[in-house]
Amino acid sequence: MEWEYPPPDLSPQTLDWDTWQGNVPKRAFDPLIFARWRCWKEYGTGVAGDLLVHLISGMQYVTGINEPPKRAMAMGGILRWKDGRNMPDVHSTLFEYGNIPVYVRLNLGTETPEIYCFMGSKGILELTEFSATYIPQPRVDLSPSYYASGFPKRMREAYFKQWHQEHDPVPGQQPALKGISYRSVSWDEVKPHLWNFFQAVRTRKPVVEDAVFGHHAALACHMANESYFRKSAVYYDPASKSIKS
Structure with a gap:
């Protein structure tokens, strides 16, 4: 887990806990808070x-x-x-x-x-x-309108025919x-x-x-x-x- 850096000898004897806490509300000594200080808004x-x-x-x-x-x-x-x-x-x-x-x-x-x-x-x-x-x-449409499926049959077929005539690439001439x-x-x-x-x-x-x-x-x-x-x-x-x- 990120942010876990507990010194092996961490204790109230090796850390001035009160000074380290600064002016935030005081807590009892907690090695996890010191090792993961970024996880608490009071310290990070x-x-x-x-x-x-x-x-x-x-x-x-x-x-x-x-x-x-x-x-x-x-x-x-x-x-x-x-x-x-x-x-x-x-x-x-x-x-x-x-x-x-x-x-x-x-x-x-x-x-x-x-x-x-x-x-x-x-x-x-x-x-x-x-x-x-x-x-x-x-930067161009690659397929007909999705909503065309709801058109009446004759209108839908005419729309699809015209769309493909205007948009389908000529074989061998499609730019990569x-x-x-x-x-x-x-x-x-x-x-x-x-x-x-x-x-x-x-x-x-x-x-x-x-x-x-x-x-x-x-x-x-x-x-x-x-x-x-x-x-x-x-x-x-x-x-x-x-x-x-």
């Missing part, structure tokens, strides 16, 4: 703060978005890990970035690969840790949809990430993801959590720099 930000932030920052980088979402609506629950936690193990959020909707799904119930899907009018760009795939869309796929088993995303940082230190050039960029990604995660606990959509108010319902 759950799957949103741990995992969602990476998905959002990746989305921002690919799309060129560098702003907080306007709105967020989240739902989920504690559906798998009934261990006393109060942060969800399933957390799905729909964000609004201008006219771009962004849907993110986090699930600790099963092991799943990290996949980005960018859907546009010309196709789908699918990104994983080791691959990039472009799946083109024909050219998809593109790139895969590398040796790709290591950590290397360019560190290289960008080291170059910034050496040259003082701005990093790709600076503090403002990171703040916008983190703010999206806080909005996801606020929406989940408030059970309503939330929006970011730039004037007061606060999250409101």
Whole structure:
């Protein structure tokens, strides 16, 4: 299970439990809380703060978005890990970035690969840790209308005949949809990430993801959590720099 990192000698004698808890309501010593601190809202930000932030920052980088979402609506629950936690193990959020909707799904119930899907009018760009795939869309109807089956027989037959005359490709002249796929088993995303940082230190050039960029990604995660606990959509108010319902 993710987030379980209990030191073998963890005890009140080796950990200043009261200091570690900070200013939250005090609890009795519990090694599970220390080892799984992200699972409690008093100490962490759950799957949103741990995992969602990476998905959002990746989305921002690919799309060129560098702003907080306007709105967020989240739902989920504690559906798998009934261990006393109060942060969800399933957390799905729909964000609004201008006219771009962004849907993110986090699930600790099963092991799943990290996949980005960018859907546009010309196709789908699918990104994983080791691959990039472009799946083109024909942008034309590939079959007659489903509702034509309810037409009267004569109308239906005339519709189908005309549709096939206008849409069926001529044998041997049908253009092939050219998809593109790139895969590398040796790709290591950590290397360019560190290289960008080291170059910034050496040259003082701005990093790709600076503090403002990171703040916008983190703010999206806080909005996801606020929406989940408030059970309503939330929006970011730039004037007061606060999250409101």
